[in-house]
Structure formats: structure tokens, C-alpha cells
Amino acid sequence: MATQLKSRSKVTEKKADPVIFNFPEEAQLEETIERPVIMQVKNLHKNYTKDTKVLKDINFDIREGELLSIIGPSGAGKSTLLRTINRMIEPTSGEIIFGDENITKLKGKGLRKMRTDIGMIFQHYNLVDRLSVFENVLHGLLGYKNSLQGILSLYSEEEKEKALEIITELGIEDHIYKRCDELSGGQKQRVGIARALIQDPKIILCDEPIASLDPRASMVIMEYLKRISRERGITVIVNLHQVDVAKKYSDRMIGLNAGEIVFNDAPEVMDQGIVTKIYGSKADELIVE
Numbered sequence: 169m170a171t172q173l174k175s176r177s178k179v180t181e182k183k184a185d186p187v188i189f190n191f192p193e194e195a196q197l198e199e200t201i202e203r204p205v206i207m208q209v210k211n212l213h214k215n216y217t218k219d220t221k222v223l224k225d226i227n228f229d230i231r232e233g234e235l236l237s238i239i240g241p242s243g244a245g246k247s248t249l250l251r252t253i254n255r256m257i258e259p260t261s262g263e264i265i266f267g268d269e270n271i272t273k274l275k276g277k278g279l280r281k282m283r284t285d286i287g288m289i290f291q292h293y294n295l296v297d298r299l300s301v302f303e304n305v306l307h308g309l310l311g312y313k314n315s316l317q318g319i320l321s322l323y324s325e326e327e328k329e330k331a332l333e334i335i336t337e338l339g340i341e342d343h344i345y346k347r348c349d350e351l352s353g354g355q356k357q358r359v360g361i362a363r364a365l366i367q368d369p370k371i372i373l374c375d376e377p378i379a380s381l382d383p384r385a386s387m388v389i390m391e392y393l394k395r396i397s398r399e400r401g402i403t404v405i406v407n408l409h410q411v412d413v414a415k416k417y418s419d420r421m422i423g424l425n426a427g428e429i430v431f432n433d434a435p436e437v438m439d440q441g442i443v444t445k446i447y448g449s450k451a452d453e454l455i456v457e
């Protein structure tokens with residue numbers, strides 16, 4: 169398989185990093201159509217200790233194929249909220265309804281199945297540095313494997329073809345056999361996205377995906393995330409520090425302040441007054457046009 173893939177990648181013309189995507193008009197129009205709700209977060213609380221109440225009665229719906237950003241000052245609870253959605257962090261109380269299930273009650277097989285439906289990408293990529301791009305992407309399938317298949321890295325030809333397709337879609341096919349520690353931050357994040365995509369998720373959680381990237385690489389990553397939500401109908405939930413980036417790319421924004429939702433609406437509605445409500449005294453540094 170490796171040789172097959174190598175010869176295929178040789179015939180692939182070297183492409184420059186894609187920068188701008190022009191979304192078709194239908195995709196723009198689709199934004200006005202109300203998408204079905206696929207997840208409901210109800211009365212969610214997280215207390216790390218008796219005195220550290222980080223999420224306070226969080227309620228919101230998540231819709232199919234939307235790009236939803238979560239913004240708020242440092243310590244507002246953005247990462248905690250994102251990570252309770254796939255139970256990387258256990259909520260203290262409340263419900264997260266996904267399909268017919270309450271995620272907060274899942275155990276064993278049910279929990280593993282839910283995690284294949286919800287992919288995740290991270291600020292620091294969480295890749296295995298000494299492994300190749302190809303191997304890291306295939307690792308996204310581990311949730312579907314038994315432990316022996318996982319240990320032996322047993323993947324079918326079909327799975328390898330799918331990995332190649334996704335790697336090509338993300339524009340990193342020229343790096344497929346490189347170790348991940350030879351890649352730039354933006355390329356690493358694209359590997360992270362490819363690893364999430366190969367598991368066929370319904371939702372991708374992105375915990376500050378551009379916080380370690382320069383503006384150009386950040387834009388490329390945001391364009392890919394937007395494209396994934398538009399073209400694949402996957403819901404993308406992104407924690408962001410940059411209000412302007414969130415405004416530009418989101419279908420909807422949630423503003424968190426001290427563990428409470430103080431804004432949940434379309435980006436067009438966000439103005440300086442709302443930014444002040446979310447960021448308090450730090451809002452002066454964040455001018456919103």
C-alpha cells in the first residue's frame with residue numbers, strides 16, 4: 169500500500185497552500201435556512217471544587233452543519249464547556265442530549281461510540297511527533313478498532329485510501345510520509361483536522377485551534393473549518409480568543425463571562441456593547457467593527 173500511495177502522490181501536482189475559498193452562492197444562501205438541532209445542552213454545571221464553579225446553568229442548542237464559536241475572557245470556562253461536551257471533563261450536573269442519548273449518562277461502549285461521532289482538535293495539535301502524517305491521520309480510526317487491531321496498527325486498504333483522500337483535501341499530500349515534527353504549525357493543525365475527519369464525526373470540537381498560529385495560517389485553518397461545516401454538513405464548535413475572527417467565520421457566537429452565557433446569537437448582532445458585556449474591562453482592547 170505504501171508504494172501504491174507513493175506513486176499516486178508523485179503524480180499529484182505540487183499545490184501551493186490554499187488560502188481563499190470562494191463558497192458557492194447556494195452555500196451562502198443556506199445560512200438563512202434553519203438547520204436541525206443535533207445537540208441540546210441543558211442546565212449544565214461544572215464545579216472543579218466546592219468553591220470553583222466554572223460553568224453555571226449553561227443552556228443552548230447546537231445545530232447541524234453550523235460553525236459555532238465560543239468566545240470570552242481567559243478563565244471564562246470556554247475549554248471546560250467544550251470538553252464537557254465529549255466528557256473529557258465530567259460535568260457536575262445537567263444534560264447533554266445528542267440523538268436519543270444523554271451524553272452525561274453514557275458508559276463503556278456507548279461512550280466510545282459517542283466519541284467517534286464527536287472529533288476534536290487542539291491548540292497544540294496532540295499528534296504523535298515521531299509518526300508520519302499518514303499514520304497520525306489513521307490514528308483517528310482507533311475509536312473503531314479493538315485493542316489488538318489498534319496495537320498492530322491494522323488498517324484496511326479502504327481506510328488507507330480514505331486517509332489519502334482526506335490528506336489531499338487538506339492540501340498536505342506532499343508531506344504524507346514526513347514525521348509530524350517536521351511540519352509547520354499550520355500543517356500540523358491540518359493533520360489534526362484530517363485525523364478528526366477520518367472518524368466521520370457529526371461534530372468537531374476545536375479548542376483554540378489557531379491560538380499557536382500566525383495570522384495567515386490561522387486564516388487557512390478557519391477557512392478549512394468553515395468549508396468542512398458547509399460542504400460536509402459537520403457541526404464545528406470553536407473556542408476562540410479573537411472576536412474579529414469569530415465574527416468573520418461563525419454562523420453563531422456564544423459569549424461566556426464567568427461561566428455564564430451572556431450572548432448567543434448571529435455574529436451580525438455582536439457590537440461593542442455586547443463585547444463589553446462579555447469581556448468587561450478588557451473589552452477596550454477588542455474593537456469590533
Ligand SMILES: Nc1ncnc2c1ncn2[C@@H]1O[C@H](COP(=O)(O)OP(=O)(O)OP(=O)(O)O)[C@@H](O)[C@H]1O
Pocket residue numbers: 216217220222240241242243244245246247248249
Ligand atoms: N482541573 C481544574 N481544576 C481546578 N480548576 C480548573 C481546572 N481546569 C480549569 N480550572 C479553572 O476553571 C476556570 C475556567 O478554565 P477554562 O480553561 O475552562 O477557561 P477558558 O475560558 O478556556 O480560559 P483560557 O481562555 O485562558 O483557556 C479557570 O479559573 C481555571 O483556573
